[in-house]
Amino acid sequence: MSIIRNFLILFFTISSLHSQSFMVNVPARQQTSLNGKWKVIIDPVDVGIQKWKSLYKDKKPKGKSSFVEYSFDGGPVFDVPGDFNSQLPELKFYESTVWYKKEIQIVKKKDKRLFLYFDAVNYHADVYLNSELLGSHEGGFTPFQFEVTDLVKEGLNSIIVRVNNERQPDGVPAMGYDWINYGGITRDVRLIETPKIYIDDYFIQLEKSNKKHVLGYVKINGVKKPEKVEVLIPEAKIKHTVMTDNKGYAVVKFNNKLKLWSPDDPKLYKVIVKTATDKVEENIGFRTIETKGEDILLNGKSVFLKGINFHEENASRGNRAYSESDALQLLTKAKELGCNFIRTAHYPQNEHIVRLAEKMGFMLWEEMPVFQTIQFKNKSTSKLIHSTLKEMIKRDKNRCAVVIWSISNETHPGKLRTNFLSNLADTCRGIDNTRFVSSALHKYKKGKSVMTLDDDLIEKLDVIGLNQYLGWYGGWPADPKDIQWESKYNKPMIISEYGAEAMYGRHGAKDVASSWSEEYQEQLYKDQLTMQKNISFLRGTCAWILFDFRSSLRLHPTNQNYWNRKGLLSEKGYRKKAWYVLNDFYKSKKE
Numbered sequence: 001m002s003i004i005r006n007f008l009i010l011f012f013t014i015s016s017l018h019s020q021s022f023m024v025n026v027p028a029r030q031q032t033s034l035n036g037k038w039k040v041i042i043d044p045v046d047v048g049i050q051k052w053k054s055l056y057k058d059k060k061p062k063g064k065s066s067f068v069e070y071s072f073d074g075g076p077v078f079d080v081p082g083d084f085n086s087q088l089p090e091l092k093f094y095e096s097t098v099w100y101k102k103e104i105q106i107v108k109k110k111d112k113r114l115f116l117y118f119d120a121v122n123y124h125a126d127v128y129l130n131s132e133l134l135g136s137h138e139g140g141f142t143p144f145q146f147e148v149t150d151l152v153k154e155g156l157n158s159i160i161v162r163v164n165n166e167r168q169p170d171g172v173p174a175m176g177y178d179w180i181n182y183g184g185i186t187r188d189v190r191l192i193e194t195p196k197i198y199i200d201d202y203f204i205q206l207e208k209s210n211k212k213h214v215l216g217y218v219k220i221n222g223v224k225k226p227e228k229v230e231v232l233i234p235e236a237k238i239k240h241t242v243m244t245d246n247k248g249y250a251v252v253k254f255n256n257k258l259k260l261w262s263p264d265d266p267k268l269y270k271v272i273v274k275t276a277t278d279k280v281e282e283n284i285g286f287r288t289i290e291t292k293g294e295d296i297l298l299n300g301k302s303v304f305l306k307g308i309n310f311h312e313e314n315a316s317r318g319n320r321a322y323s324e325s326d327a328l329q330l331l332t333k334a335k336e337l338g339c340n341f342i343r344t345a346h347y348p349q350n351e352h353i354v355r356l357a358e359k360m361g362f363m364l365w366e367e368m369p370v371f372q373t374i375q376f377k378n379k380s381t382s383k384l385i386h387s388t389l390k391e392m393i394k395r396d397k398n399r400c401a402v403v404i405w406s407i408s409n410e411t412h413p414g415k416l417r418t419n420f421l422s423n424l425a426d427t428c429r430g431i432d433n434t435r436f437v438s439s440a441l442h443k444y445k446k447g448k449s450v451m452t453l454d455d456d457l458i459e460k461l462d463v464i465g466l467n468q469y470l471g472w473y474g475g476w477p478a479d480p481k482d483i484q485w486e487s488k489y490n491k492p493m494i495i496s497e498y499g500a501e502a503m504y505g506r507h508g509a510k511d512v513a514s515s516w517s518e519e520y521q522e523q524l525y526k527d528q529l530t531m532q533k534n535i536s537f538l539r540g541t542c543a544w545i546l547f548d549f550r551s552s553l554r555l556h557p558t559n560q561n562y563w564n565r566k567g568l569l570s571e572k573g574y575r576k577k578a579w580y581v582l583n584d585f586y587k588s589k590k591e
Ligand code: GCB
Pocket: 178, 346, 409, 410, 467, 497, 544, 564, 566
């Protein structure tokens, strides 16, 4: 069975077409939402992809002696966007294939182009239009699109998507990760209409370390000769006009004293990008972020990042977060905690979160799903990591709130990994040098009371990220107030994770980890803050984690029951005692 399966996967990988690179700023585009109800077929052994089954053909019986052993009619209907795991009880931990189908009426327009655009599908998507394969996309947290201008029919069209979320050893992430592998069409789906020549991409941000100079580019799709492009910021009276080259590319650069974005004053300007045939607009902020020795400077001023981690999950519903109101719920709690910084662990989260975070005044650490056991030596994994990095940066590079691109989480030090991630850091800077490159590391030399940073990858990072669970995994090696941290790197460090599990409402001994009590977690936060006070190069912390979250790794029947209980809030949003410890600290800590 597995030989046949591997063959089929190979066959489809070779024969399938890839999705196209997507356009930026889709919320601003003329579009028809394809969200809503989609008919589905649950395919636990992935039989629908086999040639003799060809489920995407959506066959109907013809004549008296014919029958078909599947049908989209009469089966379940799922919400899109939405993970499939939470839409039927029997799919709670499901990791295989679900086929989705939606029919749409299309009126073709002569001067327009049409794109089928998926904000994200977890994990592997094969997309069919009227039973023909448009292409495939791998990776659960970034957008992809297909141009369908010449492929759609006048009238009724059918879209079928095979979604498979089976974890793969060579996938990104790979096998073991501490969250629910929510599969499905987890984010918005859109049919986007553009003019023949349209604005495909632009990068409009301040040049690195320069508070007055905007430096970027615009790319126009569909041009055969130079096109005029205007970048307008009406409030600042900016009208910048450039000509593209023959391929539609133009450098954008101008000087202006714009008011700078910061968490205290998250100023955004309406920016309009215009050509003879197309126009898009969105709110963009401007700021600088740089390091100076062990300091982080935002707009030239030293800043401490008061952070929290969260997953893209609505904990009270127990499913993937997908809407603006989900984003608001997460971000409101982070505000109440006193944060100015969020690590959107462990993958690029949806645009609702990123855009709203910027509006509400949070700096963001955005991370690649390169997690622990990733297979760096595998060629296809390497290719996928690089394409995901490009997709992440492409989508969010105009969000000034994003101050850190994190290239990985807790990968095991070694020559291969360090070389790979060093190259990835270079690639990342090559695409966007206006932000920090970081990584959440987890290996350091543990002495009795002296902890020493020691990971070759740090040489390649602007800011050190460190996950350390002193007091939880392995207990405290010494009294927290006596623990010293040493670094030879002369770089700022952010503690990207620390924490402990506690059941909301459970009370017990503050020095017994297995009590799973609020008191133990509360004491751990006090001890961590005592220890952290002595780290001279610490410029930010990111507690793990805002809400309790669902995880298939957490098996204890009474303490966990498939939940990771490290939340400062229970899944219902009730505050545990540790919340108040961190809240007091953030309130008293100057930025
Ligand atoms: C980690 C991981 C995170 C886990 C967390 C934990 O180091 O980065 O994904 O959820 O620890 O709770 O153990």
